Amino acid sequence: MATLLDMLVVLLVLANFRLLGSSRLLACIRTVAAQAVLLGATAVCANWAHLEGELVLIVCSSVAIKAVLLPWLLRRAAREAAVTREVEPLIGFSLSLLAGAGLLAVCLLIAAPLRVPGAPSSGLMIPASLFTILTGLFLIVARKKAVTQVLGYLCMENGIHAFGMAFAVREPLLVGMAVLLDVLAAVLVMGIAIYHISREFDHIDTDRLTALKE
Amino acid sequence: MTFLSVLHLLLALAGAPLLAGIIHRVKARTAGRRGPPLLQLYFDLGKLLKKGAVYSRTTTWVFKAGPIVGLAAAVLSLSLVPLGPVPAVAAFPGDLILMVYLLGLMRFVTVLAALDTGSAFEGLGASREVQFSALAEPALLLGLGALAATARDMSLSGIFSGLSLPAAPPSAAPVLLLVSAATFIVLLAENARIPIDDPNTHLELTMVHEAMVLDHGGVDLAAIEYGSSLKLWIFAALLSGVALPVATGSSAADLLLHLAGVLAVAVAIGLVESGMARLRLLRVPQLLLAASVLSLLALALALR
Numbered sequence: 001m002a003t004l005l006d007m008l009v010v011l012l013v014l015a016n017f018r019l020l021g022s023s024r025l026l027a028c029i030r031t032v033a034a035q036a037v038l039l040g041a042t043a044v045c046a047n048w049a050h051l052e053g054e055l056v057l058i059v060c061s062s063v064a065i066k067a068v069l070l071p072w073l074l075r076r077a078a079r080e081a082a083v084t085r086e087v088e089p090l091i092g093f094s095l096s097l098l099a100g101a102g103l104l105a106v107c108l109l110i111a112a113p114l115r116v117p118g119a120p121s122s123g124l125m126i127p128a129s130l131f132t133i134l135t136g137l138f139l140i141v142a143r144k145k146a147v148t149q150v151l152g153y154l155c156m157e158n159g160i161h162a163f164g165m166a167f168a169v170r171e172p173l174l175v176g177m178a179v180l181l182d183v184l185a186a187v188l189v190m191g192i193a194i195y196h197i198s199r200e201f202d203h204i205d206t207d208r209l210t211a212l213k214e
Numbered sequence: 215m216t217f218l219s220v221l222h223l224l225l226a227l228a229g230a231p232l233l234a235g236i237i238h239r240v241k242a243r244t245a246g247r248r249g250p251p252l253l254q255l256y257f258d259l260g261k262l263l264k265k266g267a268v269y270s271r272t273t274t275w276v277f278k279a280g281p282i283v284g285l286a287a288a289v290l291s292l293s294l295v296p297l298g299p300v301p302a303v304a305a306f307p308g309d310l311i312l313m314v315y316l317l318g319l320m321r322f323v324t325v326l327a328a329l330d331t332g333s334a335f336e337g338l339g340a341s342r343e344v345q346f347s348a349l350a351e352p353a354l355l356l357g358l359g360a361l362a363a364t365a366r367d368m369s370l371s372g373i374f375s376g377l378s379l380p381a382a383p384p385s386a387a388p389v390l391l392l393v394s395a396a397t398f399i400v401l402l403a404e405n406a407r408i409p410i411d412d413p414n415t416h417l418e419l420t421m422v423h424e425a426m427v428l429d430h431g432g433v434d435l436a437a438i439e440y441g442s443s444l445k446l447w448i449f450a451a452l453l454s455g456v457a458l459p460v461a462t463g464s465s466a467a468d469l470l471l472h473l474a475g476v477l478a479v480a481v482a483i484g485l486v487e488s489g490m491a492r493l494r495l496l497r498v499p500q501l502l503l504a505a506s507v508l509s510l511l512a513l514a515l516a517l518r
Contacts, residue, residue: 003385013511097504098503105514
């Protein structure tokens, strides 16, 4: 079980690198959805010995929302705004990959003193979750298209979820659901905002919004 | 060093050109053609060996030394490579670095010979080759480093016998998986296979590796072709050891199993080549960087 858990966490990290290195929006949306599924699998794996209905409920609902509903919404937004790829990111894809490697190294360094004795999950969980959060932040800063920035936000949320999982044996139902609801509402609003931005201005490059005049 | 190690070396020396034949056969079959005979590269080498070489007046001794030194480096490097749990002919702590840099020496003399011709195309090919291998080298070295850290051994033979399944620690699985993926990408890049370079291209502008050896002929070209097939065998043997970390207990069965592994790698290359188009030149560094990232992650896992 420990090996399987390690594998899942490694896949989570690799998904982050895919997000950093891919220019295609649809591939990125699929990767974020895959991350949510991976997190669900990690939660089930870590608590395999004492699986409860409550936990299964949280995992199922969060996977349903983050891997099915939100990707569908984002795909729709991307289609309506007619964007398929991130054309000119502020930081190029090769450089993003390098930056990702650097971020991963930093996360491994700062996670060493954070190790919790007796935590149920893999020792890699904390650096991996920190790395997911930082990847999300990096995407928000380094990409221009609004859809990719929303993806960065979702990736960050995945990271926070993973971070919680690394510490708490079982997150209380209420907290888990509240965070999920938050994200759902935020992404709904962002999806609508993207649609309106693209309808008004024929593009969703957020850096050009700063040049708006009355 | 055992009898089987020597047998592996002899089998590799004799069988390396067969890998190219297998790749061609797989590509032909997936495309619905019959393809050239499996032993085509042997026939080519035999034909080239019967020919004399023509040297341009602008070339110097560097051009003549290139293929010979390259082939010697490839043979030396091959003698350091174990086939799964079957140890290499020579093994000592730190031989993994020597192996990588013998391959580096092989590339270096090929590049020097290419530059010695003074031809623009060869310079172009050499510059691309050096650019790609500079990016592939960290991926390979970091990957081997990750394996060494997992097995707590600094010689290739020790690493591969320590990581084979009954003896391997269970935490080695993610490391092995990551390093296999990285090694496969490096294999494709170092052996000029399709997503990075097209070995069958006929247009000098799109060539990478082939552009460097345009001016070689006869025996020299045979040495280069044979050296590249040895290099392919080296990487296939490494990949088979990483991706198939199984020791059956009897050394003869290990040898057979991993020989099958080497042939399977050739089939996998053929399948990748028939399924993919070549990457744009600008995308290649990104793929190689991804391989380095995989190796780096493996190293982080191994050192944890």
